[in-house]
Amino acid sequence: MTVISSLETIRVALPFETGGPRVGMRPDMDAWLTMESLMVRLVTDDGRSGWGEAFGHAITPATDIALRSTVAPLLLGQDPRSISRLMARIERPLHGFGRAGPAIYALSAIDIALWDLASQAAGQPLYRMLGGSDAELRRYASLMRYAGDVDAVAANVTRAREAGFTTIKLHEQTVPAFRAARAAVNREDMICLDVNCPWSVAEARAIAREIRDDGFHWLEEPVWPPENHAAAAAVRAEGVPIAMGENISTPLAFKAALDAGALDILQPSVTKCGGISGMQKVFALADTWPVRVVPHCFYWGPGYHATAHLAASRPEPTLVETAFITFAARPHALFDAGCDRFRLPDAPGLGFDPDWDALEPYVISRETVSA
Ligand SMILES: [Mg+2]
Structure with missing residues (x-):
């Protein structure tokens, strides 16, 4: 049986230009200068990777902690193929932490990564x-x-x-x-x-x-x-x-x-x-x-x-x-x-294949939790 052997979180803050005046989207922000992504990589014991993303921007530190501390223990060692069963296993115990916000963002990333793995296994683009x-x-x-x-x-x-x-x-x-x-x-x-x-x-x-x-x-x-x-x-x-x-x-x-x-x-x-x-x-x-x-x-x-x-x-x-x-x-x-x-690419799965050499200067954290 294939199982999930590790969960990696990667936060990337990519600088951008808007083509106009720079403004903050919140009162505590002078100007919005980077767009932050919280990526999740699930790795299986047969060496495949499934990618997901939790809602990003300024909430990524909280969701990152939720993923590694609270979600990972429910996920590691589990069979990734039964997506609905596995998502229920995670979602139900977390219900008290909010039906919106970091807990649900974390679940969203995991579900995307599971579908990436499933469509790779099926040999089809998602x-x-x-x-x-x-x-x-x-x-x-x-x-x-x-x-x-x-x-x-x-x-x-x-x-x-x-x-x-x-x-x-x-x-x-x-x-x-x-x-x-x-x-x-x-x-x-x-x-x-x-x-x-x-x-x-x-x-x-x-x-x-x-x-x-x-x-x-x-x-x-x-x-x-x-x-x-x-x-x-x-x-x-x-x-x-x-x-x-x-x-x-x-x-x-x-x-x-x-x-x-x-x-x-x-x-x-x-x-x-x-x-x-x-x-x-x-x-x-x-x-x-x-x-x-x-x-x-x-x-x-x-x-x-x-x-x-x-x-x-x-x-x-x-x-x-x-x-x-x-x-x-x-x-x-x-x-x-x-x-x-x-x-969309014809490759099986989600087709997320970034240029890590280009992104590496903008990686602000990279953490792995293993079974
Ligand atoms: Mg909108």
């Missing part, structure tokens, strides 16, 4: 194992925030348009910035607005009324807190399509958002909602509702590959969110923010 047939995918450009600088917004939207992107997402929070983007593209282009939960329901409804005739493709996470689905539904009633889902973790929590009529576009995040298995449950649920699924993917490690394989497994392949930034080193062959089209 998307084929998930029922997909088309390896051709399109990205959408997910722009960084330029602090409301309308010139930077227009310049970067134009740059994304010239690279071939026809769906472009802003992370701005002001109507002048939204309209600067709209003015910089063709009428048929899709401009999406991700505002990251800034407003009260009254504020969000007022903004929705102001922009509802501007033709924006979606308004993402307009209200605080993100789990206030009744508030999102009230904003949606103003006539602007609502997108959300990156801050929802479990199938029943997704069902609550759907039941509330809170959204038009569902955005589950593979590194946050239980990995490939979690995403499949969300897809099955979403397919019984009049909503469209466009996964969240503001990361660049193995989670990017996982999202791409899941996108290719859909009856209509979905767009893959791609941060429109320039990294100090290209992390791997799949990630290219300069081109809107790409093709």
Whole structure:
């Protein structure tokens, strides 16, 4: 019997340029300078490696500890082939540590790595194992925030348009910035607005009324807190399509958002909602509702590959969110923010095959737990 013999965690903080002013996404940050990934490698006693990724950015130290101290003892020495059995073995004892956050991010990474191993063993790229047939995918450009600088917004939207992107997402929070983007593209282009939960329901409804005739493709996470689905539904009633889902973790929590009529576009995040298995449950649920699924993917490690394989497994392949930034080193062959089209590799598994020589200067921790 094959068993899991070790779990390795690797944190990589990759510097990037945005093409505009540098701003912090939190009050304690001067400027956001690196994008941090927490990668997980499961190694089996027959020498194979499966890769996963837990949701990254500033939470990686906590998730890293959860993986090595709490998850690894439940995982090491176990047969990796029974994914649902093994995930239940880990998930149920951890339920008291939260149904969102580091514990679930850790589980998400493990599940992705188990599916990588399973599809390698099956000799198929993951998307084929998930029922997909088309390896051709399109990205959408997910722009960084330029602090409301309308010139930077227009310049970067134009740059994304010239690279071939026809769906472009802003992370701005002001109507002048939204309209600067709209003015910089063709009428048929899709401009999406991700505002990251800034407003009260009254504020969000007022903004929705102001922009509802501007033709924006979606308004993402307009209200605080993100789990206030009744508030999102009230904003949606103003006539602007609502997108959300990156801050929802479990199938029943997704069902609550759907039941509330809170959204038009569902955005589950593979590194946050239980990995490939979690995403499949969300897809099955979403397919019984009049909503469209466009996964969240503001990361660049193995989670990017996982999202791409899941996108290719859909009856209509979905767009893959791609941060429109320039990294100090290209992390791997799949990630290219300069081109809107790409093709999944034919190699078995996830196909995560980074250039470690290029990434090595940006590795900030590397730890292994063995059986
Ligand atoms: Mg978002």
